[in-house]
Amino acid sequence: MHPKSVVLLFRLFWLFIVRRVVGRGLLASPAARLSAIFLLVAAFAGFSVLSYVVIRQYLGGTGLLEPVLQVANASVGFWVLIAYTLIRVLFMKADELLKLSFNLPVTNKERTMAFALFESSLVLLVTAFVFGAFSISTVLIEGTDYIPRVLASIWFPAISTYLLLSLGYYLLERALQAIGIARLRGLVVPMVLAIGLAVAFPQTNEQSSQIAESYVSGREYNAPILLYAKLQEDVGLWFSILVLLATSAAMIPAIVVTAPRNYVPMRRFFVVLPSWLAGRKFGVYILVLFRSFETMVAFSFILIYSVFAWFEHLVLPPYVLALITFQGVYAFSNSEPLRRMATYPGRTVANYLRLVGSQGVLLVVVGVPVIGLSVAQGVPFEACLPVLGFCLSNILISTLVGIAFPPEKGNPFTVIIGVLLTLVLVMIVALGLNVFNFEPITNTAIFTALNLLVVFYSILGMRRMERIARNEVVA
Amino acid sequence: MKWLLRFITGLTVSFVVTMIVVVTSFITTMFSASEMGVRKFGLFGALFFEPHEQADGATALEIGVSNGAPIALVFSISLVFYVAVASVLERLKLHKKRLLQADEG
Amino acid sequence: MTLSVANVNYAYNSRTQVLHDVSFTIADNQVMGLIGPNGSGKSTLIKVILDLLQLQSGRVSIGSDNNQSRSAKMSSIYLSSNDYLPEFLTGAEYVRFMHGLYGQPLDQEALRTQFARYSMRDRHRDLIEDYSHGMRKKLQLIAAFMLRRRLTVIDETLNGVDIDAIKLFERDIRNLAKEGRSVLLCSHDFTMLEHVADELSLLNQGALVVQAPVRKIIQDHGTIADLANEFIRAMEPS
Structure with missing residues (x-):
């Protein structure tokens, strides 16, 4: 394996992402690009300021930061697993990105390693966003002496957890290849990760409460994930770094050896639902939605969560349903061939209604049993209605995200930027309206008007893209 | 149609900008308030924030709008600013198109 | 003309x-x-x-x-140079969809015959995702020859x-x-x-x-x- 080829490929992937992300959809205009960067930086800054103010106000000078840091340390594994799951699921669609390198003189091993490097740089970005604010504010409050503690409690365990997860993933991929179901990894891998989350969540909660109890009773609490922090405290930061380097030095070659030698294309669609649906335009939109592996992944997450909630007796409204409504992000791009293959693609409004209507059908199909299960567990039906309202709104919003930030060639970065920007905007509007203390009826009217605006801009976006394709307007 | 679309987009952008300003002012006011039962004002007296201690010792927060005028002003300024920028951009585009045509001619 | x-x-x-x-x-x-x-x-x-x-x-x-x-x-019917087809459909579903677009009923027997003629016997139930480049082209041709536009x-x-x-x-x-x-x-x-x-x-x-x-x-x-x-x-x- 030539490291130089790996680095060159890694740079090619980044070049592709940067050029494709900033050159398409809404981000094609320099003003929109600047606004998006500003909004993301402002969100991170706001997140950091909020974290600083909260920590200073509630924990500064109380000595409580110590156990809070330990609790954060204990939850690092869980958070890295969430970031890993997010990136892994998004990258499941990135086969097309990998195909970019097929005509280059590189081995499959080099291709896999370059992709792993590329993927880890993205996980690092997500982790920096999640833990960055906490780390910065902790050091600002407690001074630079706290840097070694933050490093050993947050960043070192995060690096080791990521490497461990990568090793686990490649082992799983090898196992799937060995038993001949590697093409199904798009479904199997997210299910394994979802089970991992279902197991890690109660364990992290249990560890957190044990840390709190130990602190109150003055006992010392030990767990494998707290190893780096313990070594840093007992011996020193240098020893902690040494152990990190030693474990990484053992794990990285193991990852290189385990990474599969041959490339197996992933199955992206599964034959479900009868063929006669293909005879109707709306039927075909239902087929594209139900058959895509993303829907299967969301469905398996919901299934695993529902089973978990049933056995753990979690009496919560069915928030998990929201997962199925994020399919809208891919709805437009997945159904693009349907509008391109015919000389008469149909009216834009009708196509938009088919896009959101098919998602409505999916919501009903998944929503009825999930809500039924919630009600059976004791959640009042009225408590499920706001969740349903949110889901309907999310279908409209995520469809707009998919139109404004069209994910091309399975490019996951476009989706991340689109979803992040939308989340920031939705949170700002929700929080802003909350300040006004409107009557529920007024709030409902405002949200309905905002959703209509979302529909309006979606149709406008679709029409504009059609006109660009016909060279009526310049992109 | 073009102007109607621009107007709707202007209203949307101004609404979002107003919400950003309201949320930022609200968070700033929230963290500058520390005494129980003291009402703090933000965004030139538009928003108020008041923490109360309840009988069970928990802290209740009272938030709201005391004067809508500054918020309406923020909205109007954003709208005017958007319309002005959009018009200037439109004219610049038109100017560029004319220059290109003159260059070809 | x-x-x-x-x-x-x-x-x-x-x-x-x-x-x-x-x-x-x-x-x-x-x-x-x-x-x-x-x-x-x-x-x-x-x-x-x-x-x-x-x-x-x-x-x-x-x-x-x-x-x-x-x-x-x-x-009219257009067969493009790229093979940008709806990969979530099977070959038979693609032809059915095209028939739906042109408002024409699908003759199942004729479909099977065309697939057999173009050396794709029994592949009409497979997803287009699994078709090779050449098979995708043949599928486009089959649809065009079945729809027989002016x-x-x-x-x-x-x-x-x-x-x-x-x-x-x-x-x-x-x-x-x-x-x-x-x-x-x-x-x-x-x-x-x-x-x-x-x-x-x-x-x-x-x-x-x-x-x-x-x-x-x-x-x-x-x-x-x-x-x-x-x-x-x-x-x-x-």
Whole structure:
């Protein structure tokens, strides 16, 4: 394996992402690009300021930061697993990105390693966003002496957890290849990760409460994930770094050896639902939605969560349903061939209604049993209605995200930027309206008007893209 | 149609900008308030924030709008600013198109 | 007259004029071959004819209808050069969907026969995702031959298709013409064009420089390839 080829490929992937992300959809205009960067930086800054103010106000000078840091340390594994799951699921669609390198003189091993490097740089970005604010504010409050503690409690365990997860993933991929179901990894891998989350969540909660109890009773609490922090405290930061380097030095070659030698294309669609649906335009939109592996992944997450909630007796409204409504992000791009293959693609409004209507059908199909299960567990039906309202709104919003930030060639970065920007905007509007203390009826009217605006801009976006394709307007 | 679309987009952008300003002012006011039962004002007296201690010792927060005028002003300024920028951009585009045509001619 | 193209000009921007005053017609029961070097404007011309690109000047009619009308779109079918197909459908579902778009009932027996003829027996239930490049092209051809529109436009669809399928395709195209339908066939396979085309048009730098019956071209130049070579030599700077 030539490291130089790996680095060159890694740079090619980044070049592709940067050029494709900033050159398409809404981000094609320099003003929109600047606004998006500003909004993301402002969100991170706001997140950091909020974290600083909260920590200073509630924990500064109380000595409580110590156990809070330990609790954060204990939850690092869980958070890295969430970031890993997010990136892994998004990258499941990135086969097309990998195909970019097929005509280059590189081995499959080099291709896999370059992709792993590329993927880890993205996980690092997500982790920096999640833990960055906490780390910065902790050091600002407690001074630079706290840097070694933050490093050993947050960043070192995060690096080791990521490497461990990568090793686990490649082992799983090898196992799937060995038993001949590697093409199904798009479904199997997210299910394994979802089970991992279902197991890690109660364990992290249990560890957190044990840390709190130990602190109150003055006992010392030990767990494998707290190893780096313990070594840093007992011996020193240098020893902690040494152990990190030693474990990484053992794990990285193991990852290189385990990474599969041959490339197996992933199955992206599964034959479900009868063929006669293909005879109707709306039927075909239902087929594209139900058959895509993303829907299967969301469905398996919901299934695993529902089973978990049933056995753990979690009496919560069915928030998990929201997962199925994020399919809208891919709805437009997945159904693009349907509008391109015919000389008469149909009216834009009708196509938009088919896009959101098919998602409505999916919501009903998944929503009825999930809500039924919630009600059976004791959640009042009225408590499920706001969740349903949110889901309907999310279908409209995520469809707009998919139109404004069209994910091309399975490019996951476009989706991340689109979803992040939308989340920031939705949170700002929700929080802003909350300040006004409107009557529920007024709030409902405002949200309905905002959703209509979302529909309006979606149709406008679709029409504009059609006109660009016909060279009526310049992109 | 073009102007109607621009107007709707202007209203949307101004609404979002107003919400950003309201949320930022609200968070700033929230963290500058520390005494129980003291009402703090933000965004030139538009928003108020008041923490109360309840009988069970928990802290209740009272938030709201005391004067809508500054918020309406923020909205109007954003709208005017958007319309002005959009018009200037439109004219610049038109100017560029004319220059290109003159260059070809 | 099935297709009439009159004085069509097209430019992607003010500096790049792609088509220059292109005019030609395709009669009923005629197969017209369209050739030209890369970048000569063949795909642009096809897209303008089918209203996939907005007509800027000139006139295009399919039958007696303007090319933008619904009836013109319903009487034509386009086989694009790429294999950008809905991969979530099976081969049979794709053909069913195309029939749905044209409001025509699907004959299951005919579908199975066509799949068998094009060496894809029992593959109609497989997802297009699992089809090879050549199979995707064959699927497009099967849909076109089953739908039998008044005008069939084929843009380099045969690249990557095996020799047996090409022979079958030549027979099917001739049958379409015999039934009074017209075909516009853009290809770099000159031998195949000599077998199936009645007329030939050569597009060079956006202008139609030759339009003549294939029989006459063979009489005057020997082969279509010889005609193309003569043009290349004429274009070379002396």
